[in-house]
Amino acid sequence: MASTVQSAQADVLSQIFQGLKNQSHEVRLESSVNLRRYVATTVAEMTPDAAAKTWDDNINRRLFDLMHSQNTTENFGGLLAIDHLLEITSGETIEAKRNIFRFYNYVKHLLPNSDFNLMLVASKTLGQIAHIGGSAFGGQFLDYEVPAAIELMQPEKQESLRYAGVLILKEFARNSPGYFHSHISLVFENIVIVLRDQSVIVREGAAELLAACLEIVVQQERQSRNTYLNGILTEAQAGLRMPQPEIIHGSLLTYRELLLHAGMFMKETFMDAETILRFRTHRDSLLREQVVAMMPSLAAYDTQTFKDNNTDGKG
DSSP states (O other): OHHHHHHHHHHHHHHHHHHTTOSOHHHHHHHHHHHHHHHHHTGGGSOHHHHHHHIIIIIIHHHHHHHTOSOHHHHHHHHHHHHHHTTTOOSSSHHHHHHHHHHHHHHHTTSSOSOHHHHHHHHHHHHHHHHHHGGGGSHHHHHHHHHHHHHHTSTTSOHHHHHHHHHHHHHHHHHOHHHHGGGHHHHHHHHHHHHTOSSHHHHHHHHHHHHHHHHHHHHHOSSSHHHHHHHHHHHHHHHHTSSOHHHHHHHHHHHHHHHHHSTTGGGGGTTHHHHHHGGGGOSOHHHHHHHHHHHHHHHHHOHHHHHHHHHHHHO
């Protein structure tokens, strides 16, 4: 009788994991919901030994296969499954803690990857894991992970590695700000490298990382706040004077994040708006588009100054 029940349960899981490999996002989503429901009901009613065996033999092993597959569709299915399992594995039980670290390692395998969209989705799942894991992903854990991610960002690395480093740091900054705070100095020492990266997607990811770091600095830093803000602003100002479009673009992105996330720190340096507005006529279309996108932020920050500069710029 017991073997019959176990066989039926295995069949249910086989069907669920087959659905997670489906080309249709809707089918994969439905399967991930079914997996969460199965774990929350059937597995929850098992004895501790039976539950551990089910996790090890029928769930985690299959999740590992999905996440290590060469098929991107299966990778996405694995991420969806983990996203939904995270909703029910946030407890303090030994099994929950074991699984949260397993999930982290499964997801980390996709950073880097040749599919940048997959990397972005994986990084968000990684962030959720860090958020749920709390102190387990602070302290000594970040003492290793932050320098490792910064090493990935170095200019001699491949684009996918640089992007992976940026994404990993961004998610830790967003989801573990209290623990990430002690690593802010190291990140600021290296962030200009990726803000001036040859790759647009790396630069834009670096700007999002900068935004998360600025939030931490403004909210948690007292003594060194202006040191960080002045340092990154000085780099942005210098970048606007350089000829390379990618460096100018990185500076524009930096200004955008300072305007949005540094409070009124930019009040005294708002005359830089005039310099920024000059790039509306630059030969590089990306720079022109970036300036246009920033104009609402410039105007909202200090309407009168923006109007004066904008009028002068047109004149």
